[in-house]
Amino acid sequence: MIYNQWYVILESKELKKQKPLRVKRFGEELSLWRDYTGNACCIADKCCHRGVSLSCGSVVNGKLECPFHGFLYDKTGRVTTIPANGKNSPVPEIMKVKSYRTFEDYGFIWIWWGDEEKINEPPFFFKELQEFSYSTFKDDWNIHYSRAIENQLDVVHLPFVHKTTIGRGNKTLVNGPVVKRENELITFYVNNIVDDGKTIPLKPDEIKDYKSLFYLQFYYPNIWQNFISDKIRVFAAFVPVDDENTVIYIRYYQKLIKIPLLKQLMNYIGKIVSVVILRQDKRVVVTQLPKKSGMKIGEHLIMGDKPIIEYRKHRQELIQNNEIPSHNAENSE
Ligand code: FES
Numbered sequence: 001m002i003y004n005q006w007y008v009i010l011e012s013k014e015l016k017k018q019k020p021l022r023v024k025r026f027g028e029e030l031s032l033w034r035d036y037t038g039n040a041c042c043i044a045d046k047c048c049h050r051g052v053s054l055s056c057g058s059v060v061n062g063k064l065e066c067p068f069h070g071f072l073y074d075k076t077g078r079v080t081t082i083p084a085n086g087k088n089s090p091v092p093e094i095m096k097v098k099s100y101r102t103f104e105d106y107g108f109i110w111i112w113w114g115d116e117e118k119i120n121e122p123p124f125f126f127k128e129l130q131e132f133s134y135s136t137f138k139d140d141w142n143i144h145y146s147r148a149i150e151n152q153l154d155v156v157h158l159p160f161v162h163k164t165t166i167g168r169g170n171k172t173l174v175n176g177p178v179v180k181r182e183n184e185l186i187t188f189y190v191n192n193i194v195d196d197g198k199t200i201p202l203k204p205d206e207i208k209d210y211k212s213l214f215y216l217q218f219y220y221p222n223i224w225q226n227f228i229s230d231k232i233r234v235f236a237a238f239v240p241v242d243d244e245n246t247v248i249y250i251r252y253y254q255k256l257i258k259i260p261l262l263k264q265l266m267n268y269i270g271k272i273v274s275v276v277i278l279r280q281d282k283r284v285v286v287t288q289l290p291k292k293s294g295m296k297i298g299e300h301l302i303m304g305d306k307p308i309i310e311y312r313k314h315r316q317e318l319i320q321n322n323e324i325p326s327h328n329a330e331n332s333e
């Protein structure tokens, strides 16, 4: 995983009031709950007293109470009360677990996976989506999140994996694609055509009118959107669980229809279509080896893989520029 980043880790509605939640992210077991103002809190899911899972406990006055001996944790991971020692006794400094800064908006919860002092701004989101309504589908994939992301940057697979859906028409010849990266935002333009047997694909710099083409965007470390039209988007968040597992949140966004029941119906249909397409991807992508992508993994890439090449290159730069402290080194990619 890339260190020092905000990662979408959960949908807001999954974290209920008064009910702690255990999730695995970045190979770590985490415990989340909402404090009395409703803010999402996130700490390591292992009590520093005798190691039980804190998420089996309860929320008491906005804090998380361990189910075993009732130690109370605040959102910074510090124990504030040890009942057996009496409310009046001070709590030793060492009584604490790791905590994570959270951010919540757009129906998602992010956590900062990195050094606290490196946080300089809230996470990026495709803000225009605020005007859209949406439906969500959540899916577990047995593959590293980098592979799941690369699949959504892959313009070559469309006529094969999605023959019966979005890849209809046998457009196997891939012009370009044109790939533009501005800091952490990659935009890539798709120009696939039917192969007449005589044409050689255009190189990216030979496509002059690329801005009129269909395009998609990825923002590091883990969100993506597909511009179906001005009023319809498909969004995805690729949430790292561990080195071999990812949770994918797919959202169908639209602002074509605003009438309540019709809107729900359209969002539901949009979701079902997205699920069908995603399942076509999943069947193939989870078979990829190695399960984690990287710069030197023995693959022979082609011109059409340009968005994937750009993703790998910049991912590598971000990993190198954000060194993980040694106690976290097992999650180095
Ligand atoms: S194990 Fe958590 S309070 Fe004892």
Ligand SMILES: [Fe+2]
Pocket (backbone or CB within 6 Å): 151, 157, 161, 162, 277, 281
């Ligand atoms: Fe696909």
